[in-house]
Amino acid sequence: MRLFLYDKFFEKFIELPRTIQNKVLDFQKKFRENSRSAAIHLEPIKSFIDQSLRTARIDDKYRAIIKVPETGDDYFLLWVDTHDEAMAWAQNKLITWNPNTQAVQIFSAPPVAPVPSTVIAGLKEPTLYSNLSDEQLLEIGVPSISLALVKNIRNLDDLDEIEKNLPVDAFENLFYLADGANIDNLIFEIEEGKVKSESIEDQVQSMNNQRSFVVVEDDLLADLINGELKKWQVFLHPSQRKLVEGSFKGPIKVTGGGGTGKTVAALHRLKFLTTKKTILSSRPVLFVTYTTALTANLGKLIEGMGISSSEFHLANIDALARELAAEAGIIVKGSRFLDFPNTKSSLELWDEVLEQTLCQFDAAFLHSEYQEVILYHAILTPEQYFNQSRIGRGKAITRKQRMEVWTVVEAYLLKKRDGNFLDRAELFNNLSIYYSTQEVKPFSHIIVDEIQDFSNVELRFIRSLVEEKNDDLFLTGDPYQRIYRRKINFSSAGINVRGTRSKRLRINYRTTEEIKRLAISTVKGYSYDNFEGESEKLDGYLSLFHGESPQYHLFSTKSEELAHIINFIKENINTGFTYSEIAVATRLKDALREIKSALHQNKLPYYDLTSQSGTIEGIHLSTFHSLKGLEFKVVVLADVNYRTAPLLPRSFTQFDPKQQEEHLLSERALIYVAITRAIQKVEITGTGTRAGIISMV
Numbered sequence: 001m002r003l004f005l006y007d008k009f010f011e012k013f014i015e016l017p018r019t020i021q022n023k024v025l026d027f028q029k030k031f032r033e034n035s036r037s038a039a040i041h042l043e044p045i046k047s048f049i050d051q052s053l054r055t056a057r058i059d060d061k062y063r064a065i066i067k068v069p070e071t072g073d074d075y076f077l078l079w080v081d082t083h084d085e086a087m088a089w090a091q092n093k094l095i096t097w098n099p100n101t102q103a104v105q106i107f108s109a110p111p112v113a114p115v116p117s118t119v120i121a122g123l124k125e126p127t128l129y130s131n132l133s134d135e136q137l138l139e140i141g142v143p144s145i146s147l148a149l150v151k152n153i154r155n156l157d158d159l160d161e162i163e164k165n166l167p168v169d170a171f172e173n174l175f176y177l178a179d180g181a182n183i184d185n186l187i188f189e190i191e192e193g194k195v196k197s198e199s200i201e202d203q204v205q206s207m208n209n210q211r212s213f214v215v216v217e218d219d220l221l222a223d224l225i226n227g228e229l230k231k232w233q234v235f236l237h238p239s240q241r242k243l244v245e246g247s248f249k250g251p252i253k254v255t256g257g258g259g260t261g262k263t264v265a266a267l268h269r270l271k272f273l274t275t276k277k278t279i280l281s282s283r284p285v286l287f288v289t290y291t292t293a294l295t296a297n298l299g300k301l302i303e304g305m306g307i308s309s310s311e312f313h314l315a316n317i318d319a320l321a322r323e324l325a326a327e328a329g330i331i332v333k334g335s336r337f338l339d340f341p342n343t344k345s346s347l348e349l350w351d352e353v354l355e356q357t358l359c360q361f362d363a364a365f366l367h368s369e370y371q372e373v374i375l376y377h378a379i380l381t382p383e384q385y386f387n388q389s390r391i392g393r394g395k396a397i398t399r400k401q402r403m404e405v406w407t408v409v410e411a412y413l414l415k416k417r418d419g420n421f422l423d424r425a426e427l428f429n430n431l432s433i434y435y436s437t438q439e440v441k442p443f444s445h446i447i448v449d450e451i452q453d454f455s456n457v458e459l460r461f462i463r464s465l466v467e468e469k470n471d472d473l474f475l476t477g478d479p480y481q482r483i484y485r486r487k488i489n490f491s492s493a494g495i496n497v498r499g500t501r502s503k504r505l506r507i508n509y510r511t512t513e514e515i516k517r518l519a520i521s522t523v524k525g526y527s528y529d530n531f532e533g534e535s536e537k538l539d540g541y542l543s544l545f546h547g548e549s550p551q552y553h554l555f556s557t558k559s560e561e562l563a564h565i566i567n568f569i570k571e572n573i574n575t576g577f578t579y580s581e582i583a584v585a586t587r588l589k590d591a592l593r594e595i596k597s598a599l600h601q602n603k604l605p606y607y608d609l610t611s612q613s614g615t616i617e618g619i620h621l622s623t624f625h626s627l628k629g630l631e632f633k634v635v636v637l638a639d640v641n642y643r644t645a646p647l648l649p650r651s652f653t654q655f656d657p658k659q660q661e662e663h664l665l666s667e668r669a670l671i672y673v674a675i676t677r678a679i680q681k682v683e684i685t686g687t688g689t690r691a692g693i694i695s696m697v
Contacts, residue, residue, distance in 0.1 A: 001073040003032050004204070004213040005220070006106070007235045009079055013224065014231075016062075016080065021225045023058050024080055028216055031056070031066075035075060042066065045087070049109050050094050053078075055086065065090045067104075074204060076104065076213065094145070098167070101141045102194045102206040104213060105167035110149045128153045128178055139187050140177075141170035150174065160546075168544060169208070172507065176540045193238035207238040228304060232264045237507055243474075244268040251473035253451075253490065253497035255530065257541045258519060258676030259510025259631075262476040266449045267301055269474050273445050274311035281444035285312045286465065288446065290453035292316050294629040298449070313443070317458050321427055324442065324465075330430050331422065338416075339424035346371075346423055353412045359404060366408055369393070374409065375425035376456055376487060378432070382406045392487070394656035428457040435464035450629070451477035451531070455486035459493035479528040479536040483625065483670045485662055490531050498532060506540045510631055512547035515682050519675040521695045523668050550675070550682035552694055554641070561685050562598040565636055568683055569604060569619060572634050579605055583620040583632040585674055587647055591639040592621050624674040635678035637671075638685050645671055645691035668693050 013024060031040055041057040056064040063086040065079040079089050092108045129137065134147055142150055146166055153159050156178055163171055173186050193208035204213070214220075214234055223229035236244060243254055243265050256262050266287070273285050287302070289295055295316040302314065315323070318340060325331045338346040350363040350370075359366070373393065379385050386402050397405070416422070422430075435441065446466050448454070454462075466472045473495065490497050508516050520538060530536040555561040569582060586592055589610055599606045605618030609626045620632065627635075646667035652660065671693055675682055684694060 001032065001035050001075060002204075003028060003035075003216040004074060004076045004104075005216050006076060006078045007212045007231065008106075009077055010224070010231050010234065012080055013221070018225070020058065020062055020080075021221075023062070024064070025221050025225065027056065027058055027064065028077065028221060029218075031075070032216065035073075042068065045090070048090055049092055050090075052095060053090050053093070055090075063087070067095045072200065074201070077216065078106070094143075096143060097200075098141060098143065099203075100139050101169060101190055101208050102203040103141070103167075103169060103208040103211075104204070105141070105143060105169070106212075107143070107146075107167045108164045110146050110162065110165040127151060128155060128159070129174070132177075132183065136183055136187075140173040140183070140190065141167060142174070143167065143170070146170070168212070172542060172544075175542050176506070179539045181540055189239070192242060207241045210241060211235060211237050230304070232261070232509075233305060236264075236268065237261065237505075239503075239505055239507070240265045240268070243503060244272050247470055248501055249470055250468065250501060251475060251490075251495050251497050252471075253502045253531065254474070254476040254505065255478060255502070255536060256505030257478060257480065257508060257516070257538070258673065259508040259516075259543075260478075260505035260541070261507070261509050262478065262505060263298075263301075263449055264509075265505070266447050266474065266476050267298070267305065270302065270312060270447055271305050271307055273447075273471070273474075274307050283442065283444040284310070286320075286443040286446045287312055287314045287449070288317055288320055288462065289449040290317055291450075291629070292319070293626070294450065295319075297629060317454065317461075318424075321431060321461065324435075325427060325431055328431070328434050330427070330434060334420055336419060336421050337424065337427070338421050344421075349415060349419075349421065350412060353408065353415050357408055357411045359408050360401075361405065361408075366405065366412075369405060370409060370412065371423075371425060372487065375423065375429060377492075378429045378457070378460065385409075392658055394658055425455075425457045428461045432457075432460040432464045435461075441466050445471055445474070447474045447476075449476050450481075451475045452479055452482045452488070453477075453484055453486070455488055456493045459488065459490065459495060463494050477531070479530050480523050480538075480669055481628070481673050482528065483628070483666055483673055485666055488529075488531050489533060491533070502530075502532070504537070506542060508541065508543040510679055511543055511676055512545055512680060513543040514547055514549045515675060515678050515680075516541065516543045518550045518682065519672050522671045522675070522693055526665060526668060528665065528669070547680050550684065552640075552684040552686075552690070554690060555685070555687050558594060558687055561638065561687050562594060564685060565595065565638060565683075566598055566602050566604070568636065570602075572681070577634055578617075579619045580607070580617050581633040582636070583622055583627065583630070583634070583677065584636040584638055585622045585624055585627050585677075586637075586639045587624050587644040587670075588639070589623050591644075592623070595621060595638060624670050627674050627677045631677050631679055633679045634681040634683070635674070636683045636685065637674055639687075640684050640691050640694060641686035642689040642692055644686075645693050 013021065042054040044051065044054055052067050052070065054066050054068055056066055058064055058080060061082055062080060063083050064077060065086055067076040067078060069075065079086055081089060093106060094109050095104065095106050098105050129150055137147060137150060138144065149162055149165060159174060159178060176186060177183060190208065193206060195202050195206045197203060240261055254262055254265060270285060270287055289298060295314060299314055337343045338349065347363060347367045350367045354363050373388060373390055374385060377388055379388060385406055386399060443466050446462055448462060520541065524538060527535045553564060555564065565584065572582060584595055596606065599619060605615045607614040607616050607618045607620050609620055609622040646664055655663065
């Protein structure tokens with residue numbers, strides 16, 4: 001026999017007392033050894049709507065809910081709770097096998113559907129899905145018993161109201177359709193998640209069913225009890241699993257909104273490739289991201305996945321560049337860097353050059369021209385520069401002016417050579433040239449997380465580190481989280497991901513629908529490049545759970561705002577949240593000082609992420625930027641008003657229109673990032689006038 005574990009059981013199991021968890025562990029072992037043993041106490045309950053459900057005794061107080069098969073030998077462990085709560089959970093549940101999707105579906109029995117008001121009134125007003133046939137609705141997972149209910153849906157509010165009466169996969173697809181998805185594309189995606197076999201035993205192992213059910217193995221629950229296993233390591237949505245286990249003819253790009261499981265897919269892809277590659281290559285898989293903080297967090301997650309450290313190399317992009325440059329002899333003893341963390345800025349060197357060189361352009365212009373045109377395009381000669389397009393650089397300059405710029409560039413290069421300096425972007429370009437000429441590349445495959453943080457100079461470097469072949473690059477990111485003003489275009493960096501090699505994840509696993517809607521409101525209606533010169537789409541971005549609506553409170557004084565934040569934190573602590581599950585973040589680092597002082601005065605523990613000081617079990621304090629890549633159950637965004645959201649530099653009015661637009665887009669993206677760090681609650685506070693880019697929904 002096989003015992004399948006439901007993902008919601010997994011969540012409930014984690015909440016149980018340790019003693020009960022151990023009893024559940026013993027129970028499932030005995031059940032798998034002999035499911036028909038009298039000692040199991042499988043009991044049918046006449047009051048259950050679904051008569052395939054049974055209760056099983058865990059102890060005098062706790063019961064498990066199990067679906068027994070009509071034929072075959074597959075059982076499904078669905079729920080565990082105290083007796084009364086377990087009975088209440090199962091009372092109105094329907095558990096059915098859907099051959100159209102090859103998935104077990106669980107939902108509350110729908111009420112008898114009323115006759116649509118449009119029919120009673122004799123009107124011909126269409127309902128939301130009136131243009132779809134019964135056959136089409138069945139193909140996207142709607143159970144036949146729910147067809148009448150679905151046909152009465154007039155709008156998204158109606159759909160939300162009957163969410164519990166629909167299987168999760170059917171609800172998803174109905175939401176996508178309401179948001180403009182194509183029915184044929186949805187049916188195609190469902191077909192991709194099915195197995196070809198006619199055997200039900202094989203079909204139960206389809207990708208579509210594995211999103212919610214896995215076969216229980218000896219160590220599964222034991223690892224969960226010991227804290228060695230998390231839900232995301234076991235259950236994957238079909239859209240994720242196709243990416244993780246698929247084979248692609250070249251690079252693949254995976255985008256999606258905050259919380260859609262891009263990093264989870266990247267981590268599972270690492271495990272898949274390291275398992276597969278041992279047969280194909282002795283070289284490690286590279287997993288690279290932008291920041292050191294995110295790299296450290298990824299290291300902890302990978303450690304729990306049982307991947308041998310010899311099979312992969314994890315690094316942030318700067319550390320990787322310096323490491324490989326040293327190995328290749330590109331940097332030598334005495335080399336000095338510009339624009340790396342804690343090093344001299346190249347802008348300072350431009351100021352020094354202009355002290356000795358006459359030029360009509362100032363240091364800021366020359367610095368950005370060198371970075372955004374010359375180094376961005378890896379230009380090495382004046383002829384290349386004279387012929388290079390400068391689209392996006394604002395006001396055009398003549399050929400004569402370009403000649404003047406190049407003269408000053410040569411003076412800058414001489415200054416660097418005399419001081420043994422190397423620009424950060426120049427280092428990446430030199431590495432790209434070097435590794436492009438190497439027949440044997442250092443890595444077998446490359447996975448890049450948070451690709452929106454990178455620029456083309458880094459993308460070319462990454463492209464040079466692995467040969468062009470199937471499954472060479474796996475690139476994940478969210479265009480709406482581009483908080484740094486770096487230009488990125490895959491095609492110009494030699495990476496082709498157009499067409500079927502661009503995928504988008506749509507299910508938000510982190511935040512509530514209410515939080516997601518607020519986050520989306522900050523960027524909706526604005527165009528964010530999808531890394532290929534086109535606009536990224538937001539349609540079909542769905543959260544599958546609900547919670548409290550985010551709140552935005554404005555105060556007359558800072559002391560009133562701080563008092564509100566303290567009270568809000570205390571209320572959440574009193575309702576069961578721990579200090580470390582709460583984050584307070586501000587746009588500016590200086591604004592954290594007053595919050596620290598208020599927490600200290602109220603004897604509330606805190607940990608400052610910006611300085612890595614305090615107690616790690618305390619309330620986490622952060623800037624919006626430092627929140628990136630993290631998540632908390634409760635997030636407070638403080639000091640949010642018209643001055644800080646958006647935050648405009650003093651020189652903003654001197655920016656050309658394109659630069660102003662880019663800055664405002666990055667400010668909106670930063671708010672979007674900060675909001676999507678929250679799992680359950682978002683509280684926004686400020687003083688004075690409301691922020692222009694916060695639009696409560």
